[in-house]
Amino acid sequence: MNRMAFKHRPLPDPPRGSHASAGPDAIDLASIGGALRRGRWLILGCIVVAGLIAVQVLRTSKPVYFSNVEILLDTRQERIVGVEQIVSDLNVSNSTVAGEVAVLQSNLLLGRVVDQLDLVNNPAFDPYLVEEPGVAARMVDGVKTQLAQFGLLQNVPEPMPDAAGDTSGTLSAQDARNLVIWQLRRNLSIFQSGISYVITVSMSAHDPALAARIANAVADQYIEDQLAGKLLATQRAIDWLDNRLVELEGALRTAEDAVVEFRALQIRDQGGNVQGVAQQLSQLNAAVVDARNERAAAEARLTQAQRLLNENGPEAAAAALNTPRLTSLDTEMADLERRRAQLATRMGPQHPDMLAVDLALNDLKRDRVAAIDTGIKELESALAQARARQNAVSDDIKGTLQRQLDLSRTSVRLSQLERSASATRQVYESFLNRFQETTQQLEFQRPDARIITEAQPPLSPARPRKKLIIVVALFLGGILGVATCFAKEAMDRSIRQPKQLERLTGTKVLASLPRLAAPGPLRNLLYRKRHQHDALIYDEGLRVLRYTLTNPASRRPPPKVVMLTGADWNVGCSVTAQGLAQVLSAIGQDVVIVESNFRRPKQAELWGVEDTDTTLNSYLAGDVDLAQVFARHVEKRVWVVTAARTTGNAADLLSGDRFRVLIEGLSAQFDTVILDAPPAMGVADTTILADVADAVVVVARSGRTRGDAVVSAVQLIGASGAPVLGTVLTDAEIRRKGLPVSAPQPPVAKQPDFAEGMTDA
DSSP, X not given: OOGGGOOOOOOOOOOOOOSXXXXXXXXXXXXXXXXXXXXXXXXXXXXXXXXXXXXXXHHHSOOBEEEEEEEEEOOOOOOSSSOOOSSOOOOOOHHHHHHHHHHHTOHHHHHHHHHHHTGGGXXXXXXXXXXXXXXXXXXXXXXXXXXXXXXXXXXXXXXXXXXXXXXXXXXXXXXXHHXXXXXXXXXXXXXXXXXXXXXXXXXXXXXXXXXXXXXXXXHXXXXXXXXXXXXXXXXXXXXXXXXXXXXXXXXHHHHHHHHHHHHHHHHHHHSSOHHHHHHHHHHHTSOHHHHHHHHHHHHHHHHHHHHHHHHTOHHHHHHHHOOHHHHHHHHHHHHHHHHHHHHHTTSOTTSHHHHHHHHHHHHHHHHHHHHHHHHHHHHHHHHHHHHHHHHOHHHHHHHHHXXXXXXXXXXXXXXXXXXXXHHHHHHHHHHHHHHHHHHHHHTOOOOSEEEEEOOOOOSSOSBSOHHHHHHHHHHHHHHHHHHHHHHHHHHOOBOOSHHHXXXXXXXXXXXXXXXXXXXXXXXXXXXXXXXXXXHHHHHHHHHHHHHHHHOTTSSSOOOSEEEEEESSXXXXXXXXXXXXXXXXXXTTOOEEEEEOOSSSOOHHHHHTOOXXXXXXXXHHTTSSOGGGOOOEEEETTEEEEOOOOOSSSHHHHHHSHHHHHHHHHHHHHSSEEEEEOOOSSSOSHHHHHHTTOSEEEEEEETTTSBHHHHHHHHHHHHHTTOOEEEEEEEEEOOOOTTOOOOOOOOOOOOOOOHHHXXXXX
């Protein structure tokens, strides 16, 4: 039988799907999982890099310690004495707490802390090492300022003060102090604890002991500032009251002296007061006896007063006289003596107030002597009046009436002077009492706040939080890796899934073949187990492809000549041809692989056969006859026709009748002829080879072959009239769980050599 005369019958075209009906890629959990699985090393790399960066940052960053002091604004009042304070206690409210927070943040208070702790000379606050905040820091300060304006933040960052040094670069003492205060304010946080009346002072520093010392110093300075303010206000009040008392004392003395002098003038000029004159008028009509008795009494009093004055001195005479003037002077002298005793407890003898009191006492003593003389004169005048009354009662009545009229006029002035003196005395006594109360307050002052928690050096740094930073860095690295992976997937136009390939090409995916990775340097149990599963899945995919080609239930006859081509180079077309030949031979078919890829021949390398001079190239070029074409028997029921590498005239060699004659002869000799063709795009070889094939299978590689390349390849082959049976996806992503293990195939008998069949033909 001459099998070389066999004419192949082209298979009908398989049904193609409509491209217009293809929808966009749907994102599901499987595709997301596949993208993460493919980018696992990228994600792991991002996580490792982020972790290394975090570790490096932690190694270079200095630890920061926080130390806190809690201050309670005390609303309870202690009353040692029941007197009103000069500076009242705080009426605590949220506004008051905010004001006290501002006091704690003030430059004046912090400046005293800087001076107390000598922070200008502390290396941690070296003003010469202060750097101006960078762009990021200024942006953060701007955001904090905006938040503070809306009431969302209490501490407003202060801008760096201007510090201009001299030509030698040395800062002035004031500029250096201002820079240290600025550093202290930036590292100091003062805020209200919740809705309570507790103010928390938190200090951050690289030295835990320094942080605690500064926090305690700020709190102590705040308490001392409150006490100093109250003491200063009380001292100012005492000084003012003291000056005011001196003025009031002089005014009171003047008013009382005016009253005394006016009364003395009444007695001296008008002979008595209104009541006395009235009595005189009632007695003027009495008997002369009354006048005589009065004269006798006056003579007796005058005689006694003169005798006591001559014998015992003015004091004895004053006791006998007992005039209102003397009584008033005695009262004033008692008040001045008491005043002098009070001043002597606080002041020396040369103090102006003591000198003024002594001067007043001397004046009163002189007034007293004058009053004694006046009393004696009054007695003498009374005696003269009594004598004159006896002689001129009528004249006395007339004069008394005139005096009564004059006294009525002057009594109004006396009343005014007395009221003025009384009012001045009341004011003086009020100020004197307040002065004494304020003096008592000066000895006892209490602050409106107290420290309830003292700052202690922290045992561990608050920043940086190493574990949190590392966890966040790893998390952000993972997010970056996942985002990069998804971005890479979004920009990737290669084919990943069989459904995607079917949707793009409109043809059926005949098989999905996993990637068989080469073993690494450690061929361990895990690799052997995985390799075994992948190999089984790969064999099952080839069997599915074989079933599609040899399906006995199909209405069309099985193809004799099957061409495998790719949409691009290095998609696994030659390896797929090798595997297809093996599974076809396993069911008893004689299979021959024709190396049709003259540009990159792979079959000789895959099967491990040696190169010879008699190749397919020699036959197509006309150098040898058909009988001299050597088909190598490489495996049971599998033969290979090798080809030499050439690029220039590959299409010319395949275009001749000799290649068609060869394929017809092989079709008659073998059950299946497999053409290992080059890619469909970019070369003319594939279109020529498709003309002699009964079926064409387009091979695409997952993750490498672009979808538009596969579509173009299928369209190009379809336009040439060749039947595209379907596609094969290599390096496909598969699941390894629950995969059945195929039973080994029974051995097949050895077939005759291809060269013998060709000779017989």
